[in-house]
Structures are given as C-alpha cells and as structure tokens.
Amino acid sequence: MSAIREDFREILRLVRPGARVLDVGCEDGELLELLSRERRVDGQGLEISQAGVSACLARGLAVVQGDGDRDLDHFPTRAFDYAILSKTLQQMREPRHVLSELLRIADQAIVSVPNFGHWRMRASLMTRGRMPETRALPDPWWSTPNIHLCTLRDFTDLCRELDLRVDACAALSGGKPARQIRPDGLLENWRSESALFLLSRRSEGQVGAVPKDLFGEVVLPQPEGVAPKRRTRAKT
C-alpha cells in the first residue's frame, strides 16, 4: 500500500468505514476504488470527462458525468456522509456556492486547497514580480485552470462566513506524509503548500443523525448480494 498518494492516505484516515461518499471530480475513480476497498464505503463519483467516467464504470463504480459547478443539484440534501472535493475548489467558477452545496449534500466535506500564502508563492511574487509558477501551481497565468486561488487564512475566513466548522486540517506538501495543523495559524499560512480540511455544518449540530431519504424514511442496510448497500450511520 506504499503507492497510495499522501492526500488519499489522509482522506482514507478521515473517512469512517461503511460511509456514503460522493467524490466530486473523481477522475478515473482511483480514490473511490481505494475507499471502497479499504473502507467499504458506498461510493458515488461526479466527473466531467468521458474518459474518467468510462474508467470509473469499468472499475464498477457508480459515476455521474457532470460538472461540479453546475450539477451538484443532482444530489438530494444529506444524501451522503462525506462529499470529497480534492484539489479542484480553486478551479470552480463559484467556489463559495460549491462549498455550501457540498455541505447541503453531505454531513461532512473533505476539501483540499493549494495555499497561495505558501512562502514559495510569496517569494516568487516578491522577487520576480510575476505570478508564481511553483510545483503546486505550475501553469502560467494565461493557461492556469486555477481561477480562484486563496490562502489558508482566506479559506478559513470563508468557512467561518458559511458557518462551517473545521473538524480537522492537515498540511500536505509534495509527497510528504500529512501533518495535522491549526489552519488559522499564521505560521502554517507560510509553510503549508496545500491543506486538506474536514468540514461540517456548525449550526445544525446534527452530524451523526440517522440519515433519511427523500421520503423521510430511514435508510437501512440491504441484504448482502444485492448492490448497493446503504448503511445506517456508524455512530448514531
């Protein structure tokens, strides 16, 4: 299992076994397959590219072709335990809307963002006077898909504004193991290349409630052998 990407390893650590997971921008389904295998999650992907969708189907994953900016309204409220948005929030047209949608659909969101406050960025801008091109954000300004960049402080501000609670935060840089951090720490805003957040709605305080479907019925586990398996929450 040494080949697991560090961000995936951290997500794997955060996700409760048997949970219902939506992976927004799931690409070829690598993370979902890992979560299904290692955490026995009931997974669903959302992916924009046909090649990605085909790869997911071939892996036996449930995947909807669509755009995180536009198609999150496909999914009913609180249909999932976790909504994962890995590395693409800064590419969304409306990150704020997407973030609140993730926490409408799921009880918790796992979101990773590159940190524009990282010292390499600051140094590059300071010394060269040009838009930074770093290992985390390698594209020139005119072709970068990253249209909504933020620093860790910016991101935590937005979370506060949306009344979201940061349940966990880990710094990720290169291929190094994840390091648990306090996301609002000034120092971390200098030294973290990117960060992975576990977020939940602060106001509702209902995390852990038994999920109900569209019809107000409790979603119960189904007998083995017939997919899919919808599970009750592990902790109630």
Next chain:
Amino acid sequence: MTATAAASPAIETDGGTLRFPAGKALRLDSGARLDPLEIAYKTYGRLNEAKSNAILVCHALTMDQYVASPHPTTGRPGWWNRVVGAGLPLDPDRYFIICANVVGGCMGSTGPASTNPQTGEPYGLAFPVITIADMVRAQAMLVEALGIETLLAVVGGSMGGMQVLQWAADYPEKLYSAVCIAAAARHSAQNIAFHEVGRQAIMADPDWRGGAYEKAGVRPEKGLAVARMAAHITYLSEQALQRKFGRELQGDGLSWGFDADFQVESYLRHQGTSFVDRFDANSYLYITRALDYFDLAAQHGGVLAEAFRKARGVRFCVLSFSSDWLYSTAESRDIVRALNAAGCRASFVEVETDKGHDAFFLDEPQLDATLRGFFDATAHARGLR
C-alpha cells in the same frame, strides 16, 4: 424451434413464439385483456445453471426481436449487432440475451394485425390501446416462462429505455441492473406532436380504411411512409443532416418541379418506402400512442423519484447523446436526479456525438466502451466469470 440464422456462426440462437394459455391473459392498463397472448422472441447464448446471466434487450418503436440476426423480411443484419455478438459488450458466450417483440408490434407478438378471437378477423382498431407498462408486463411473463427469476440486466434505447425505466418501477425485485439509453421518463409535447403528424398521415391515407385495410386487401403505404419520413427527421441532428446531405442535388440541376431534387429528399423518401415493407400501419398507431401515454412520474403521484423508490437494489446506467433533440440529455439528467433522490445507485454518461438520437445504433466507440465497462463490472459483481 431453433433458428438457423445467426449474426456469427459461433452464436447460439433460439427463440420462437410463446403462446400463453387462455387463463394467462395479459391485463392491460386500459382495463382490457389480451387473450390469447403471443410473444415472439429471440435469444442468443445459453442460460447458465444459476440462471444469473440473462439480459433482456428492449427494442425501440420500429425495431423488433432481431437484435443480432438478419431481419426475416429485409434480410438486413440485426439492429444492434454492433453491441450484441461475439467479442462485443453483450457477448452471447457470456450472457443469455433475450429480446421480444413488443405487444402491439407486427413481428409475431399479438398486435392489431393479429386475429381477433371474437370476430376471426384482424383486430384493426378493435385492438385495445396499450401502454409501455403493458409491454413490460408481457415481457415479465415471458421472462418468468423462461424460468428466470432475476435478470442480470434490462437494457434498451429510446422506447426500449422507457421500458427499462418501467421495469425498474414495476419489477425492481427482478432486476440486478438497468441500462437506459437515449430515453425520457415522459413524452414531451413536442414528442407527442411529431407522433400526431405521423398518425394523421396514416389515417389520411384512403387505403387506411378506418384501420380495416387488411380485410380490403390494401395497405396505407403512402401514409405510413410519410409518418416514417417525419419521424426519421427527429432521429437525426441538424448537424448530421447537413454533414450527410447539405444542399447536394440528386441530378445535374434543379428539376423546376417536385421530384426529389435534393439528396436529403431522396434519402427520406427511401426511408419511407423501405419502412412500409417491414412495418404495419396500425402497429405504428398503437405503439406511438403507447409512447405518448408514457409518463412515469404521473403514475407515481407526479414525483419521478417515487417510481424508483423500491429500486434501490438496482444498479442503473443512464446514457444520452449530446446532439439528441428527441430525447435530450436534459431528460436523462432528470432521470438521474430522480434516481439519486430515491437513493438508487446510478451512473450517467453523455456521449459526445453529432449523430443525434440514432447514435444509439451507430458507430459510437464511447457508447461501446461505456456499455462494456458497465456490463463487465455488473457481471463481476454478480459473480459471473
């Protein structure tokens, strides 16, 4: 009963006509009963011992049970022999593939051209109006008669896709997976409008004779051909028509008359005249009516998700074509949204193509790859080799 014709010599095909005994009439949504009931079907491959490899293919409006074997009238290859066959996504070496002519059809299943037991003459307009749910009910009777409890998959495009959705609503416990291609959960006003043009063309043909043309020894060929021409336009995208024909002429110049000057006219005329050889006008009326009556949400209190409420155990795959304006991607997305709302396990793919609705029959590698991936994974999950 064993048929000799096959798409490939390696494929084992069978089929025939199943006649249900008098006590097993088909109850129809209209309240009428079809008695006796005959269902003509074809099968490809062999049912395994566990009876877990059966896949039902549901055909579209003007198609039939000849999925992967030559059509008995036209001699043309099976309508889906790009998908069903050795080495293809639906390989008869692995699956037992069933396709039945729909009730109301004209290729051997009970339809308006069948003999009305009350009169000893063809039903004509005495045939009861049928629905998509009636077609599915008859298929379920066939599947049961073949000794199959659970279908590994039910798959279909266009009207076949609507049958797939109806299967999921009515018999979810008999399904392991469902694949709905280029379909919609209801017929739109525009869909109904095009069908009405077709029906009026048939009924305006003096040879239609109030539906009793067979007795009179004539056929409303002109009306049926016009119906087909109008419908055929809806199967193609504007881009595909432009690409295929543009303003190209048939001959050297304009005829300054009403011959088929343009290639597109000639093409449509050919579509119309060749269609009448293999299709019955009354069947066309009845089946288009069944499509127009189709509204899966309406059958479930106006909430589409309610239709899939019991189908949580079914793996769904919904496909649409980007240039299909007959049953657009938006219609498929509505289906997916309802499936998600009902808590079903659903996948959705929009195949990028300029070929319009007909892309379903055509060379579309993305469609093949999607179907192959989905069926392979489904078979694997079901424990097939």
